[in-house]
Amino acid sequence: xxxxxxxxxxxxxxxxxxxxxxxxxxxxxxxxxxxxxxxxxxxxxxxxxxxxxxxxxxxxxxxxxxxxxxxxxxxxxxxxxxxxxxxxxxxxxxxxxxxxxxxxxxxxxxxxxxxxxxxxxxxxxxxxxxxxx
Numbered sequence: 001x002x003x004x005x006x007x008x009x010x011x012x013x014x015x016x017x018x019x020x021x022x023x024x025x026x027x028x029x030x031x032x033x034x035x036x037x038x039x040x041x042x043x044x045x046x047x048x049x050x051x052x053x054x055x056x057x058x059x060x061x062x063x064x065x066x067x068x069x070x071x072x073x074x075x076x077x078x079x080x081x082x083x084x085x086x087x088x089x090x091x092x093x094x095x096x097x098x099x100x101x102x103x104x105x106x107x108x109x110x111x112x113x114x115x116x117x118x119x120x121x122x123x124x125x126x127x128x129x130x131x132x133x
Contacts, residue, residue, distance in 0.1 A: 019078045020046065028074040032059070035067040052081055063097070 059071035094101040
């Protein structure tokens with residue numbers, strides 16, 4: 001027996017995701033889920049409360065052109081996905097393999113000034129048994 005609040009949540013989720021009843025759209029969602037699982041190791045479920053946002057988030061982080069194309073095809077056929085993806089927060093300034101790159105406090109661009117001497121290494125690097133400076 002389900003709790004009345006759970007029934008209301010499930011009913012609203014079902015009404016918001018009525019587009020998932022279309023077999024062609026469901027096929028695209030399953031394809032996105034498979035690609036996300038193979039690249040990121042995360043298994044998304046169709047019953048997740050924020051499925052659309054998570055799909056959009058991983059599609060924004062991916063390096064796979066196939067996932068990008070599949071997500072864009074899905075967004076083109078379901079207009080409410082475009083609205084929910086745009087309502088999310090803005091992309092961070094710099095990403096590397098889906099992770100945010102922190103800026104150095106003294107140098108916001110990450111590049112050394114042309115007239116300044118090269119910056120010393122922060123960690124000791126050993127190459128073929130010798131310390132590299």
